[in-house]
Amino acid sequence: xxxxxxxxxxxxxxxxxxxxxxxxxxxxxxxxxxxxxxxxxxxxxxxxxxxxxxxxxxxxxxxxxxxxxxxxxxxxxxxxxxxxxxxxxxxxxxxxxxxxxxxxxxxxxxxxxxxxxxxxxxxxxxxxxxxxxxxxxxxxxxxxxxxxxxxxxxxxxxxxxxxxxxxxxxxxxxxxxxxxxxxxxxxxxxxxxxxxxxxxxxxxxxxxxxxxxxxxxxxxxxxxxxxxxxxxxxxxxxxxxxxxxxxxxxxxxxxxxxxxxxxxxxxxxxxxxx
Amino acid sequence: xxxxxxxxxxxxxxxxxxxxxxxxxxxxxxxxxxxxxxxxxxxxxxxxxxxxxxxxxxxxxxxxxxxxxxxxxxxxxxxxxxxxxxxxxxxxxxxxxxxxxxxxxxxxxxxxxxxxxxxxxxxxxxxxxxxxxxxxxxxxxxxxxxxxxxxxxxxxxxxxxxxxxxxxxxxxxxxxxxxx
Numbered sequence: 001x002x003x004x005x006x007x008x009x010x011x012x013x014x015x016x017x018x019x020x021x022x023x024x025x026x027x028x029x030x031x032x033x034x035x036x037x038x039x040x041x042x043x044x045x046x047x048x049x050x051x052x053x054x055x056x057x058x059x060x061x062x063x064x065x066x067x068x069x070x071x072x073x074x075x076x077x078x079x080x081x082x083x084x085x086x087x088x089x090x091x092x093x094x095x096x097x098x099x100x101x102x103x104x105x106x107x108x109x110x111x112x113x114x115x116x117x118x119x120x121x122x123x124x125x126x127x128x129x130x131x132x133x134x135x136x137x138x139x140x141x142x143x144x145x146x147x148x149x150x151x152x153x154x155x156x157x158x159x160x161x162x163x164x165x166x167x168x169x170x171x172x173x174x175x176x177x178x179x180x181x182x183x184x185x186x187x188x189x190x191x192x193x194x195x196x197x198x199x200x201x202x203x204x205x206x207x208x209x210x211x212x213x214x215x216x217x218x219x220x221x222x223x224x225x226x227x228x229x230x231x232x233x234x235x236x237x238x239x240x241x242x243x244x245x246x247x248x249x250x251x252x253x254x255x256x257x258x259x260x261x262x263x264x265x266x267x268x269x270x271x272x273x274x
Numbered sequence: 275x276x277x278x279x280x281x282x283x284x285x286x287x288x289x290x291x292x293x294x295x296x297x298x299x300x301x302x303x304x305x306x307x308x309x310x311x312x313x314x315x316x317x318x319x320x321x322x323x324x325x326x327x328x329x330x331x332x333x334x335x336x337x338x339x340x341x342x343x344x345x346x347x348x349x350x351x352x353x354x355x356x357x358x359x360x361x362x363x364x365x366x367x368x369x370x371x372x373x374x375x376x377x378x379x380x381x382x383x384x385x386x387x388x389x390x391x392x393x394x395x396x397x398x399x400x401x402x403x404x405x406x407x408x409x410x411x412x413x414x415x416x417x418x419x420x421x422x423x424x425x426x427x428x429x430x431x432x433x434x435x436x437x438x439x440x441x442x443x444x445x446x447x448x449x450x451x452x453x454x
């Protein structure tokens with residue numbers, strides 16, 4: 001006897017939108033209060049290792065500056081090569097920063113609520129990411145808040161490739177598994193003939209029609225090698241810290257429209273209307 | 275007045291349920307609306323228990339990623355089962371509330387998961403682990419909450435318990451006389 005009233009498009013449940021609209025200001029406030037309280041105690045705790053951490057950070061900063069310099073050189077080189085090839089630089093996908101204001105109250109499902117909704121331009125099925133990698137996709141939108149299904153949910157999925165898109169043939173799809181928890185996701189359908197190693201990065205392919213290609217999914221933490229007739233069994237640690245999400249970005253990504261495949265054979269005779 | 279109190283308690287329980295997971299994840303294992311439903315069902319007020327169960331379940335469902343209505347159904351059914359039990363057996367004893375609350379948690383979770391599985395929408399967490407955590411958290415915290423609700427909801431329930439005690443005492447004292 002599930003309440004299943006949906007909106008005019010039939011994509012979202014009206015009750016969920018209404019509840020989200022009224023609950024989001026409350027959840028936003030409680031999230032701020034809990035964040036401030038937690039942050040205060042965390043700061044006190046953090047004083048203990050400040051000196052050692054400072055040294056480490058200095059080293060990492062120096063390393064990051066070197067990497068940044070190298071990356072800039074590569075980018076410039078990339079630009080030059082692209083212009084030589086006459087390729088048009090595609091515009092970057094625009095994003096909306098959002099704050100996580102609540103998590104699924106029922107503990108049975110892996111969803112989060114963010115403080116951006118249709119008034120900010122968020123729509124159903126838009127991808128949500130962090131700097132570390134993909135987080136999930138928007139499943140419900142109300143004016144000021146949206147619900148996001150995490151990539152670790154059993155019903156979530158994404159087309160992915162082990163390694164770089166275009167260079168690797170280790171294509172498959174990632175999805176959550178109840179028995180693995182939120183720390184690990186599974187990658188399936190990767191041919192057993194492809195080379196997959198621990199620590200390899202997994203990227204999106206864009207074939208799912210939700211995530212743009214080239215986003216980080218995570219890295220390989222376990223591989224049970226397959227064979228010519230059996231796919232690899234791959235476990236991936238998500239790049240995004242899904243247990244400690246605070247800020248995310250919603251990508252205003254509209255996947256390219258696919259043409260409907262022609263259902264009739266060209267040479268087949270059509271039945272005559274009688 | 276009593277209805278207003280129930281509405282306020284229900285509202286607070288729902289707000290706690292929606293907000294506490296952001297503070298600390300394990301707090302989400304405490305099912306506050308279920309504790310309120312159990313409390314009202316134990317008062318032997320069938321309609322109030324059913325309405326409160328339905329409302330609490332529906333609102334939490336609307337905020338969760340599961341099927342809307344599954345939680346409403348499970349809480350309503352749990353409320354009815356407890357109400358039915360309370361009319362047959364005297365469950366006013368505070369110690370008896372602990373197993374009642376534990377049983378309610380298991381029944382509610384089992385119905386919720388069963389409905390999701392039936393409709394092809396299995397929950398994304400391990401079943402036994404989650405039910406065990408819910409059972410422990412809801413029973414421990416819920417027992418304390420029931421005591422708090424007793425003091426908040428005041429007169430009626432304590433009066434009922436007093437009458438029950440008086441009846442028991444009266445039965446004991448008049449028992450031998452009857453035999454004669």
